[in-house]
Amino acid sequence: MDLKDLETKLKRIDGKGYGAYKELAGVYRFAEGELFIDKVQSDPFAPPSLLRLKISGDIAQIPSHFYSSFSRRIGLENYLAYQAARMAQNFSRKIGTGKGGIIKVHGPGQEILPRTALEVSQNGSLELRFFVGLPAAGRRILAKEARKILLDYLPKLAKALCYSHLDKTLLKAFVETNEDADLLRSKLKDLGLIGFVADGSILPRASGVDPRPASKAIPFKAPDSLAIEVELPNRGRIRGLGIRPGVTLIAGGGFHGKSTLLRALELGIYNHVPGDGRELVVTSPLAVKIRAEDGRKITGVDISPFINNLPLGIDTRSFTTDCASGSTSQAANIMEALELSADVLLIDEDTSATNFMIRDRRMQMLVSKEKEPITPFIDRVRELYENFGVSSIIVVGGCGDYLDVADTVIVMDNYLPQDATIRAREIIKNYPSNRLKEVQNPFKKPEPRRFAPQSFPKTPKKPPKAKARDNILWGKEIIDLSAVEQLVCVDQTRAMALALPLLAEKLKEGKNLVEGVSYIKTFIEEKGLKSLSPLPRGDLAFFRTIELATALNRLRSLKV
Numbered sequence: 001m002d003l004k005d006l007e008t009k010l011k012r013i014d015g016k017g018y019g020a021y022k023e024l025a026g027v028y029r030f031a032e033g034e035l036f037i038d039k040v041q042s043d044p045f046a047p048p049s050l051l052r053l054k055i056s057g058d059i060a061q062i063p064s065h066f067y068s069s070f071s072r073r074i075g076l077e078n079y080l081a082y083q084a085a086r087m088a089q090n091f092s093r094k095i096g097t098g099k100g101g102i103i104k105v106h107g108p109g110q111e112i113l114p115r116t117a118l119e120v121s122q123n124g125s126l127e128l129r130f131f132v133g134l135p136a137a138g139r140r141i142l143a144k145e146a147r148k149i150l151l152d153y154l155p156k157l158a159k160a161l162c163y164s165h166l167d168k169t170l171l172k173a174f175v176e177t178n179e180d181a182d183l184l185r186s187k188l189k190d191l192g193l194i195g196f197v198a199d200g201s202i203l204p205r206a207s208g209v210d211p212r213p214a215s216k217a218i219p220f221k222a223p224d225s226l227a228i229e230v231e232l233p234n235r236g237r238i239r240g241l242g243i244r245p246g247v248t249l250i251a252g253g254g255f256h257g258k259s260t261l262l263r264a265l266e267l268g269i270y271n272h273v274p275g276d277g278r279e280l281v282v283t284s285p286l287a288v289k290i291r292a293e294d295g296r297k298i299t300g301v302d303i304s305p306f307i308n309n310l311p312l313g314i315d316t317r318s319f320t321t322d323c324a325s326g327s328t329s330q331a332a333n334i335m336e337a338l339e340l341s342a343d344v345l346l347i348d349e350d351t352s353a354t355n356f357m358i359r360d361r362r363m364q365m366l367v368s369k370e371k372e373p374i375t376p377f378i379d380r381v382r383e384l385y386e387n388f389g390v391s392s393i394i395v396v397g398g399c400g401d402y403l404d405v406a407d408t409v410i411v412m413d414n415y416l417p418q419d420a421t422i423r424a425r426e427i428i429k430n431y432p433s434n435r436l437k438e439v440q441n442p443f444k445k446p447e448p449r450r451f452a453p454q455s456f457p458k459t460p461k462k463p464p465k466a467k468a469r470d471n472i473l474w475g476k477e478i479i480d481l482s483a484v485e486q487l488v489c490v491d492q493t494r495a496m497a498l499a500l501p502l503l504a505e506k507l508k509e510g511k512n513l514v515e516g517v518s519y520i521k522t523f524i525e526e527k528g529l530k531s532l533s534p535l536p537r538g539d540l541a542f543f544r545t546i547e548l549a550t551a552l553n554r555l556r557s558l559k560v
């Protein structure tokens with residue numbers, strides 16, 4: 001069929017009940033490629049219809065060097081999705097009732113991620129997956145308006161993805177930025193680093209709810225003593241702050257950029273779009289942000305390295321609670337991260353439980369260790385690095401005792417880093433804290449947990465659904481991800497929601513959590529993100545299996 005057949009169908013169903021739109025499902029050829037109408041929404045208020053545009057490599061004519069490697073292809077796909085999203089937004093307008101007139105492409109935000117919105121094949125053909133709200137007045141079909149969308153706007157959208165219509169400068173920037181960031185991150189280990197922040201980076205954001213770069217910000221510049229130079233294939237030689245393994249403190253006065261630097265490192269697990277300001281800020285792929293999370297569910301976690309000898313003889317070697325305190329939640333978050341092989345812990349004093357982070361000498365004198373079940377993080381942080389290779393980057397503003405355990409101390413002054421390591425050692429010498437180390441037993445890394453088959457909601461006809469970036473509805477349960485700060489968009493959460501039943505099936509078979517998420521990782525690497533959904537959809541994005549496990553850990557029906 002071609003677009004004339006589609007036009008004929010539209011004329012036939014004009015003014016009919018909304019269900020007649022289902023006659024449009026099928027494949028239609030046109031000059032630039034093919035239009036697939038895969039799923040038609042059931043009514044104007046239902047989720048929009050699923051559509052695809054396929055453009056052959058001969059028509060698209062994108063030079064092969066733009067997709068010659070995985071890194072370059074992901075950069076190209078994100079640029080094309082960005083281009084399509086902008087154009088779709090220009091075409092999109094509210095028509096009639098419900099979601100009528102909406103044309104939605106899920107392009108990138110500030111991060112470049114593998115996505116299902118647009119796929120480039122090995123021969124250079126393109127497939128754009130997107131959403132359209134078919135228009136109606138009440139529940140009567142508005143065929144004239146639908147024709148404009150399907151027969152006018154969509155061919156123009158397809159044409160806009162062909163090489164002759166692309167912004168060549170921005171296309172090149174997306175591809176090369178992604179390639180450089182991937183290579184830089186892959187070099188961290190060989191360079192003896194766990195993180196890198198390039199000179200000239202813009203770290204502050206426009207606001208707390210706007211992730212774009214601040215318009216008036218001081219460019220980052222590393223002190224000479226901590227500077228590293230790296231050669232990249234596109235940017236050439238760059239200079240920046242190299243963060244070495246061990247315990248790194250980020251100190252400084254309030255509002256001088258401590259948390260801003262840590263936030264950039266948190267999101268250094270992802271690449272960023274050109275112009276974001278953090279294009280060359282990279283962190284170990286296994287870096288995990290740790291915080292207190294009052295009220296979260298904890299299931300069978302061994303928190304005994306941090307919390308032991310609780311009143312009433314509560315066992316902390318397999319600790320379970322429906323409403324965790326700040327200290328128990330932070331301990332569990334660390335142990336769960338270590339279960340998934342995290343190699344860098346990112347901690348901000350502002351979002352930590354004070355009694356978990358430190359007990360100073362005066363408090364030790366007031367409350368004896370025999371009466372205190374918490375072994376504070378300060379007494380485990382060096383052991384984690386020296387015995388297990390787990391580094392920590394910690395923002396401190398009031399816990400000066402942490403100077404005793406630090407390898408590197410960075411002081412942020414008006415958003416610029418200063419190396420204060422030597423000065424910190426002088427302070428330690430002149431002003432000893434005199435606190436006593438409170439470790440009683442050696443730290444033991446957690447064993448992977450196994451979960452009972454009855455842990456998981458039995459809703460085969462209603463799979464888990466992402467309601468927002470920070471929550472998933474699974475059966476009657478809402479999984480709260482509001483404290484999981486390394487998720488950046490709802491497309492990631494939506495993909496995780498689709499992966500949860502697959503993970504649950506593996507856990508029901510007897511696999512432990514590590515084996516289960518490893519299976520999901522391999523499944524996606526071999527079959528692609530799109531394989532998580534039975535229908536081709538363009539609203540899924542890459543997630544780490546660490547975050548997938550994090551979501552499962554917050555399922556309140558979970559049982560070991």
